[in-house]
Amino acid sequence: MFTQILTMKKATYFLAALLTTITVISCKKNDTKITCDGSNPTYTSYVKNLVDNNCVSCHSNFATYSGLSTVTTNGKFEQKVLIEQSMPKNGSLSTEELKKLQCWVDNGFPEN
Numbered sequence: 001m002f003t004q005i006l007t008m009k010k011a012t013y014f015l016a017a018l019l020t021t022i023t024v025i026s027c028k029k030n031d032t033k034i035t036c037d038g039s040n041p042t043y044t045s046y047v048k049n050l051v052d053n054n055c056v057s058c059h060s061n062f063a064t065y066s067g068l069s070t071v072t073t074n075g076k077f078e079q080k081v082l083i084e085q086s087m088p089k090n091g092s093l094s095t096e097e098l099k100k101l102q103c104w105v106d107n108g109f110p111e112n
Ligand code: HEC
Pocket: 051, 054, 055, 056, 057, 058, 059, 071, 076, 077, 080, 081, 087, 088, 089, 090, 091
């Protein structure tokens, strides 16, 4: 009886560990680590166009630098677009585009 309880406890721990692992793996949608490609894209010549084409249909406030800055300054832009790569929703940016965005983020998202 006692050993049976012990085994059940072990099985429960095992299942919990398994579920945690599955959850962690499935949340990691894309594990391509994005790094800056060495370019210096500007907001006006590069980022604005990309955001207009990929984000503004849902996030109309991102059409201006100040609107977009609400998510760049609080870290959510980098989190969703470059780390989780869960934005743009229902779409995706190419690795090349992500690398350029990473440069802009690394440069402190200048309004240039
Ligand atoms: C098809 C619609 C759609 C598109 C296109 C889209 N988003 Fe989103 N976005 C959402 C929705 C809905 C949410 C909130 C729920 C969620 O996170 O899924 C969201 C949430 C976010 C958040 C988190 C905001 C917060 O305060 O937590 C950020 C940052 C973001 N999006 C950035 C972007 C960027 C940058 C793009 C373009 C590269 C983009 N999104 C494209 C629909 C979209």
